[in-house]
Each structure stands twice: as structure tokens, then as C-alpha cells.
Amino acid sequence: MKSRVIKVETLARVEGEGGVFLKISDGKVGETRLRIYEPPRFFEAFLRGRRYYEVPDITARICGICPVAYQMSAVHAIEDAFGVKIDGPLRDLRRLIYCGEWIESHVLHVAMLHAPDFLGYDDAIAMAKDQPERVMKALKLKKIGNDLVVMLGGREIHPINVCVGGFYKLPRKAELIKLLDPLKWGLDAAVELAEVAATLEFPDFTHEYEFVSLSQPGEYPFNGGRIVSSRGLDLAIKEYEFYFEERHIPHSNALHSVEKGFGPYHVGPLARFNLNFGKLTPRAQELAKEFGLLPAVKNPFKSILVRGIETVFAYEEAIRIIESYTPPDSPNVKVEPRKGIGFGASEAPRGMLYHRYRFGDDGTVRDAKIVPPTSQNLATIEQDLRNFATANLEMDRELLTLKLEQAVRNYDPCISCATHFVTVVDE
Amino acid sequence: MPAKRPRLAVFKFSSCDGCQLSLLDVEDELLAVAALVDIAYFPEASRRMLKGPYDVGLVEGSITTPHEVERIRFIRKACRVLITIGACATAGGIQALRNWRDVKEFTRLVYASPEHISTLDRSMPIGSYVRVDFELRGCPINKFQLLEVVNALLNKRKPVIPAHSVCMECKSRGNVCLMVAQETPCLGPVTHAGCGALCPSFNRGCYGCFGPMENPNSVSMAKQFVRLGVSRPDISLAFRKFNAYAESFRKESEAYEK
Numbered sequence: 001m002k003s004r005v006i007k008v009e010t011l012a013r014v015e016g017e018g019g020v021f022l023k024i025s026d027g028k029v030g031e032t033r034l035r036i037y038e039p040p041r042f043f044e045a046f047l048r049g050r051r052y053y054e055v056p057d058i059t060a061r062i063c064g065i066c067p068v069a070y071q072m073s074a075v076h077a078i079e080d081a082f083g084v085k086i087d088g089p090l091r092d093l094r095r096l097i098y099c100g101e102w103i104e105s106h107v108l109h110v111a112m113l114h115a116p117d118f119l120g121y122d123d124a125i126a127m128a129k130d131q132p133e134r135v136m137k138a139l140k141l142k143k144i145g146n147d148l149v150v151m152l153g154g155r156e157i158h159p160i161n162v163c164v165g166g167f168y169k170l171p172r173k174a175e176l177i178k179l180l181d182p183l184k185w186g187l188d189a190a191v192e193l194a195e196v197a198a199t200l201e202f203p204d205f206t207h208e209y210e211f212v213s214l215s216q217p218g219e220y221p222f223n224g225g226r227i228v229s230s231r232g233l234d235l236a237i238k239e240y241e242f243y244f245e246e247r248h249i250p251h252s253n254a255l256h257s258v259e260k261g262f263g264p265y266h267v268g269p270l271a272r273f274n275l276n277f278g279k280l281t282p283r284a285q286e287l288a289k290e291f292g293l294l295p296a297v298k299n300p301f302k303s304i305l306v307r308g309i310e311t312v313f314a315y316e317e318a319i320r321i322i323e324s325y326t327p328p329d330s331p332n333v334k335v336e337p338r339k340g341i342g343f344g345a346s347e348a349p350r351g352m353l354y355h356r357y358r359f360g361d362d363g364t365v366r367d368a369k370i371v372p373p374t375s376q377n378l379a380t381i382e383q384d385l386r387n388f389a390t391a392n393l394e395m396d397r398e399l400l401t402l403k404l405e406q407a408v409r410n411y412d413p414c415i416s417c418a419t420h421f422v423t424v425v426d427e
Numbered sequence: 428m429p430a431k432r433p434r435l436a437v438f439k440f441s442s443c444d445g446c447q448l449s450l451l452d453v454e455d456e457l458l459a460v461a462a463l464v465d466i467a468y469f470p471e472a473s474r475r476m477l478k479g480p481y482d483v484g485l486v487e488g489s490i491t492t493p494h495e496v497e498r499i500r501f502i503r504k505a506c507r508v509l510i511t512i513g514a515c516a517t518a519g520g521i522q523a524l525r526n527w528r529d530v531k532e533f534t535r536l537v538y539a540s541p542e543h544i545s546t547l548d549r550s551m552p553i554g555s556y557v558r559v560d561f562e563l564r565g566c567p568i569n570k571f572q573l574l575e576v577v578n579a580l581l582n583k584r585k586p587v588i589p590a591h592s593v594c595m596e597c598k599s600r601g602n603v604c605l606m607v608a609q610e611t612p613c614l615g616p617v618t619h620a621g622c623g624a625l626c627p628s629f630n631r632g633c634y635g636c637f638g639p640m641e642n643p644n645s646v647s648m649a650k651q652f653v654r655l656g657v658s659r660p661d662i663s664l665a666f667r668k669f670n671a672y673a674e675s676f677r678k679e680s681e682a683y684e685k
Contacts, residue, residue, distance in 0.1 A: 143455070
């Protein structure tokens, strides 16, 4: 059999710049690369010498799609270093702004970036020509997520209201209440969107992944908790670097994370769903059962459906938080900087996002380490590309290329994020 | 619908994707915009990538690699009108923090195989390599200002984007001045308008994410910070953030560095 090369120069409908290269010769899949050519961005180096209170603003700039996730992991790590714990309504408001980010990011991906693969369109705009109402409804659904982030954070991209210890300014209860009607409309629309996703045709492809996500009693994970995995890991966040490491590979400006002594692992909606199913809100859980979607979901092409379920969850959770909200006495808890090291993690829409900071006495950053979800998934994505191509050697070239692109988009990769995790060696 | 819609392209350089995402964040207007212009190249949104020439190119991100230098020159030739969107493209952005550091040194410290990493010593705005027809400020840009620019182009008029300071926006919102009333340091007096005085409205001082206004008096801004008790290193850090390499901010950050 002759050799074939599948090459995608510029991957579309992903955040950031990457490509796919895969070689098939003598009926075997050889070299397989998810090429990351997005330039390196040295964020951890820039953080050195900055004040602790600047960190949420600076790390937000790693990603325009999930700035809230960066702000959340950062404030948790900083508060950990300074011995502060945020509870009660301030913690609820953090969950609420996270609901907003999940909604806008998930709906963007489900309806505009991923659905066109399943339905055979180049983009959502072409899709809107055939199904205008559906696309308009999805846009409205996404907008409500953004409205939530704007109300709590000031703007949807790089919000300005999150600070170490809480927020600069509290929302008024009346402002929150105003969002209830749109959120209730959105909950029904999110159910509809998930129902549409359930009718899609999923390629027959599964793998025994090592799923990794945050987990804690009584809630579907956003902020903090323990790190758990399908192989049975159960770790404190500060133990992360003992069990996971990053490797630099030549074809990538992003490092690849692996679980030490094991290999590639999988973070994101599938991991969260499989490890925290029982903590989903009632309607989200029922809907998943209706679809016959039960843990463990091992087909990554079904991530679109799990994102749909998580969108329903985020709407339900936002409504619950607003309905039970009692404003705290102060918009933030005062923090006293001190020398030390702090660890934090939260669940970005794309998966677990780990931060570590070391501070001097005056609250100046000495060094920082950030591990975004996409770099944790890169090795798994390459593994999927190899496995999918191996199982579909007979597929015609154009279709195989499309399916491989779709396999990358299963992870909603944020390539911009993944190139920002340069670790600086201690001085 | 006009017979021939203008062709729009969106290009990304070193950036966080946030400014181009603004185009997808105009949920209410997106389909209307897509009906008036032909979105010919926008990889973040579409698999359909048409070759140039384009009528309008929106450029996000700063130039940080030798390859990006070549690419922007090629893109300039392909675009009739070239508009930079956001602080990275107009001022070098947060990536310009490397401009005071030894990039080779930290690439070597960080990556196990530095020979695979290609990067420039400086992060520079698009305008330092090619001619730019219009610059839209902000980290991130204001999505309604982006709509205004596209709208103005379609109607062959000048975009209405005020170049005054954030102070004007605070006044029009009726905000009490944080610097006067609470002695909170605020870069509003020297910062380009466009955000709608967001930070002061949330009870925090402006941190300058839209970069310097037209003719800013950054020298006296810094002196005011001194009077408010801000330390010299903190004044330097305040100017050295998301628009660190914009000239007037750069000068103040260097003046107070030591």
C-alpha cells in the first residue's frame, strides 16, 4: 500500500494556531502530530516581580475565551498562599460568574465551532442560512452567559471586578433578580439545544481514558476541591506536580502533560461528567439519563452532548445561586500578603486549570507555574488522532481529514492558552 | 443585499484571541453583519478560508516571531484597508513586557530544547512593520466600537471613536472621582476612552487597558501618584502592563523603574 499524508495547515474553529500532520504508510499510522505553531508567550516570566493583586488581571490575558477561569484559579492559589478561605455568598458569586463563562464558552463551542462538523457546514453562518431560528436561539443562549459575566465582572472578556479576597464591587440583589427571567428561558433553550445534540451521529470510537477532574462533596466542580481520576487518584491540589509532569516536544510550542508512570490523561467535560455525575443538578441529570448518557462516557465525539448537559447544569446552578443569594457584608475579605507558596485549581470550560505561586514577604510574585487544560489534553488528542486513523485506514482522504479535525475539536482546544505555560526556573 | 459584498478577513498574531472573539460576541448583530460583508477568512469561526485580496483586514495580536514579520507584510499587500484591533496589535500588548528582558535567556531556562523555539526579542505593534489604516484600542477592544468601525467602513465614513480620556466617560456616567474622593490611584486621566469608565464604575482605579489617550500628560499623572503615596516601583508597574510599550506609558515606567 502506498503512503498517505494527511495535513491540515490551519485548524479552523479552534482558539489559537495549530495544525495536524499524520502519515500513513504500509497500512500503518506513523508520525502523528498536533502541530502548535502559536508563538510562545512567556506569561510565567512576566508574572515575576508583579504584585499579588495584579495577578488576576494579568493571567486573564492568557485567554480571551476563558479569562474567568484564569482569574478563579489565580485568586484561589493566592488566597491559599496567604491563608485566606472564601466561603458563603462570595464563593457563590464566584460560582455564578463561572456559570456565565461555561455557558458562553460551551454554547459557542457546541453551536458554532463543533456542530458544523456533525452537520456538514463550514461554519455557523452557513448553518444559519438553513436553520436561522436555531442559530439565533443559540446566539441568544450564549449571550445570556455573557450577560452574567458582564453583570458580575464588568465585561465579558477580561472582566475587571474579580479581586483577591472577592470582588471590587458587589452586584445589587435587584440586578441579579433581573437576570432570572432570561436564565429561566435559557434553561429551556439549553435543554432544547442538548436535545438537538443528542440527535447527532457520533462516530463509533471509544478509548479507555484516564479521566482527571476536580471533585468535592455536594457540588459539581468549579472552584477547588480534590483532584480525582478514573484510575483512583485522590489528591490535594498541592500534590498535582508530584503526580503529573510536562514534557517539551520539538513539534510543539506547547508542553505536553502526562501522568507520571502512566501517560496521557483526559481533562474537560467528559472527565467532569464521568467523575461527578451524581452532583449534576436534577434536570441536567434527568436529561442525561433520557439520552442514555451515563458514566463512563468514553467516546470523545460525545463531548458535544456532555457540553450540552453541562450548559443545562450551569443554567440551573445560576438560577439556584441567584434565588438563594443574600449579599455579604463586604465585597471582599481583606488579605494580608505574606511569604509563602500557594496552589489553586478550578474547572475551566475545557478542563482543570492549575496555578502555583511563590510570594515574597511583600506579596511580590517570585515565581509562577500555570498548567492550562489544553496542554494537559495535547498528548491525548494525538493519541486519538493515531487511534482514529488506525481504525479508519480505508476512509477516503477528504472525509478522514475532516474527521481528524473533528477529533481535535472534541477537546475544544485553546491553543493560545497552551503556549503560555512557560515555567521559569528559580533564580 | 448589495451585489458584491466587501470581503472581510480576520488575522491573528501573538494574542489571547479575545479581540477577535468580540466579533462572535456581538450575538445580536452577528448575522446582520454576516449578511452585509463576506467573511472570507476567519479561521476561529470557519473552515472556509478564501485567498485574498480582501477589502478589510482586522488584525489581532503583536509581532513576536520572524515568521510573523513576513506574514504581516504579505497580509498588508492582500488587504485594501488594514485595521488593528486591541492593545497587542496597536501597542505590542502584554507581550511587550519581554522588551525589557533577555528573551534568549528565559527561553533557554524554560524549554529543554531551545533550538526549536523561534521568537523575537521584542513584541511590537503591527504599525511598526506595516502601514495601518485605523487602530482600535483596548485590552480587550469594546465590541460596539468594532461594530462602529465596520459600519463606518461599509458606509464610507470616518468611524466615531473618541480619543479623549476615561475621565470624560466617568463624568458622563456621573461617577464620583475616585482619585479626588477616595484618593484611589487611577490612570483614567491619561487613558484612552472606550471602555465606558468600567473600573471606576466598579469602585477601582483605571489600570490603563485602553492605553494612552491623545496627548496624555503622563508626567504629571505619575507625580499625582507620588502625592497619593504610591511607591516608585509601583508607579513603574502601573504604567508597565497591557500597553507597556506605548510611548508615553513606556517613558513613565522607565523613569520610575529605579
